[in-house]
Amino acid sequence: MGSPFSQFREMRRNMKNNKIQVALLGLGTVGTGVYKVFENQKTEMLPKLGVELEISKILVRNLEKAAAKVSDPSILTNNWKEIAEDETIDIVIEVMGGMEPARTYILEALKSGKNVVTANKDLIASDGRVLMDAAKESGKDFLFEAAVAGGIPIIRPLKQCLAGNCISEVVGIVNGTTNFILTKMTEENMEFGDALALATELGYAEADPTADIEGLDAARKVAIIASIAFNSRVTFDDVYTEGITKITARDIRYAKEMGCHIKLLGMARNTEGGIEVSVHPMLINSRHPLASVNDSFNAVFVHGDAVGDTMFYGRGAGELPTASAIVGDVFDVVRNMKYGCTGRISCTCYKELPMKKMDDVVSRYFMRMQVEDRPGVLASVTSVFGNNVVSIEQFIQKRKEGELAEIVVITEEVVERNFNDAVKILQTMDMIKEISAVIRVY
Numbered sequence: 001m002g003s004p005f006s007q008f009r010e011m012r013r014n015m016k017n018n019k020i021q022v023a024l025l026g027l028g029t030v031g032t033g034v035y036k037v038f039e040n041q042k043t044e045m046l047p048k049l050g051v052e053l054e055i056s057k058i059l060v061r062n063l064e065k066a067a068a069k070v071s072d073p074s075i076l077t078n079n080w081k082e083i084a085e086d087e088t089i090d091i092v093i094e095v096m097g098g099m100e101p102a103r104t105y106i107l108e109a110l111k112s113g114k115n116v117v118t119a120n121k122d123l124i125a126s127d128g129r130v131l132m133d134a135a136k137e138s139g140k141d142f143l144f145e146a147a148v149a150g151g152i153p154i155i156r157p158l159k160q161c162l163a164g165n166c167i168s169e170v171v172g173i174v175n176g177t178t179n180f181i182l183t184k185m186t187e188e189n190m191e192f193g194d195a196l197a198l199a200t201e202l203g204y205a206e207a208d209p210t211a212d213i214e215g216l217d218a219a220r221k222v223a224i225i226a227s228i229a230f231n232s233r234v235t236f237d238d239v240y241t242e243g244i245t246k247i248t249a250r251d252i253r254y255a256k257e258m259g260c261h262i263k264l265l266g267m268a269r270n271t272e273g274g275i276e277v278s279v280h281p282m283l284i285n286s287r288h289p290l291a292s293v294n295d296s297f298n299a300v301f302v303h304g305d306a307v308g309d310t311m312f313y314g315r316g317a318g319e320l321p322t323a324s325a326i327v328g329d330v331f332d333v334v335r336n337m338k339y340g341c342t343g344r345i346s347c348t349c350y351k352e353l354p355m356k357k358m359d360d361v362v363s364r365y366f367m368r369m370q371v372e373d374r375p376g377v378l379a380s381v382t383s384v385f386g387n388n389v390v391s392i393e394q395f396i397q398k399r400k401e402g403e404l405a406e407i408v409v410i411t412e413e414v415v416e417r418n419f420n421d422a423v424k425i426l427q428t429m430d431m432i433k434e435i436s437a438v439i440r441v442y
């Protein structure tokens with residue numbers, strides 16, 4: 001690596017030739033999309049940016065498999081050093097995914113004076129600070145718009161367009177697979193297992209769908225969004241996470257009867273008591289704009305003190321939508337290079353706000369249970385709630401089956417610790433045969 005001045009001279013020389021060389025790491029779903037969008041934009045680049053961009057190297061594991069996807073297989077390599085040590089490459093796009101070797105390659109690229117664009121939410125949600133510090137140190141761009149909600153612009157709007165706001169809440173549907181499953185359960189009364197099987201058949205869910213259905217993928221996105229929205233580092237480990245595997249068609253039907261949908265929501269709130277970050281299924285009023293976000297679409301709802309409510313909607317994943325965000329980042333890097341101002345917007349976490357414990361979070365709850373059908377049972381249940389400072393908003397007996405009655409309770413806003421204490425007691429009572437569902441209400 002040369003001095004910053006020799007790097008700058010080199011960059012200007014590359015730009016003078018009207019060609020910027022780009023390396024792509026990974027040629028899977030997103031990498032292939034990036035390659036295609038580069039092809040589609042070939043004739044637009046010069047008028048748009050004043051330079052042309054060329055993918056001059058692609059790192060893959062299996063050269064033979066990748067050869068069928070590109071017009072010139074000679075640009076394929078399985079040797080990272082060929083890219084790291086190539087001084088003509090100014091921009092590296094990392095779309096291999098996973099923690100290692102992606103982390104090492106990104107750090108090496110930044111150290112050797114290359115700008116980096118990535119979609120790697122796993123890495124940013126846990127190690128974002130290290131990567132952004134490295135970018136700052138090198139004075140290079142490190143952009144990751146595609147890491148949250150795929151094709152939907154959300155990171156740049158939060159960092160730039162909405163920078164004049166204090167953001168108090170970001171709530172989003174940020175996982176397409178689970179939104180598809182919940183939509184099928186809502187619209188076609190499918191049970192979870194059948195809807196998951198359909199999502200797998202149609203290619204929405206991965207062979208191992210754990211990260212999606214257990215909420216882990218959404219939690220990574222929420223950590224990244226919260227860090228940016230509240231200017232304070234939040235990591236994946238900070239996010240309380242529950243998936244959708246326990247949601248049944250009956251929960252969804254009852255929610256509908258109450259004028260609500262059930263969605264997997266990623267929640268980030270900046271409150272006086274600290275930052276709250278969580279991912280879990282929630283009942284949400286059907287009139288809320290997020291309730292009508294269906295199928296595999298994503299949406300992110302942001303509340304700022306100046307702007308009020310805004311919502312960003314679109315495709316949160318997939319080959320071309322994700323590539324759209326990546327190529328947008330690459331074009332931004334090029335514009336920055338042109339004016340010699342790379343590294344202009346680096347890490348925006350200048351605060352160290354406390355995280356709020358989930359026990360202290362306030363929420364409303366929907367609860368469904370099977371109880372003995374005899375006098376005094378409802379009085380006993382309500383007294384447990386009352387003794388634990390849980391106020392009830394609605395109490396409905398839904399049906400009877402033999403000796404059992406099904407009751408549904410909706411609470412007022414309660415402190416999670418108090419609600420959990422009440423549930424623990426209810427679980428020990430003989431008259432309560434099953435607590436079938438506990439779902440928060442937005």
Ligand code: NAP
Nearest residue numbers: 026027028029030060061062095096097119120317318322
């Ligand atoms: P993918 O289809 O599994 O592709 C990954 C690619 O990287 C494959 O070509 C793989 O090669 C290659 N690769 C993995 N490790 C490598 C290594 N050590 N050296 C060289 N090549 C390596 O994954 P993807 O869906 O495109 O996702 C890529 C990234 O984008 C991930 O960080 C993901 O979280 C993120 N993302 C994806 C989406 C989406 O819709 N898919 C949306 C937003 C963000 P082999 O095929 O030979 O294994």
Ligand code: HSE
Nearest residue numbers: 174175176177316317
């Ligand atoms: N698996 C994710 C989803 C896409 O279903 O939304 C990658 O972020």
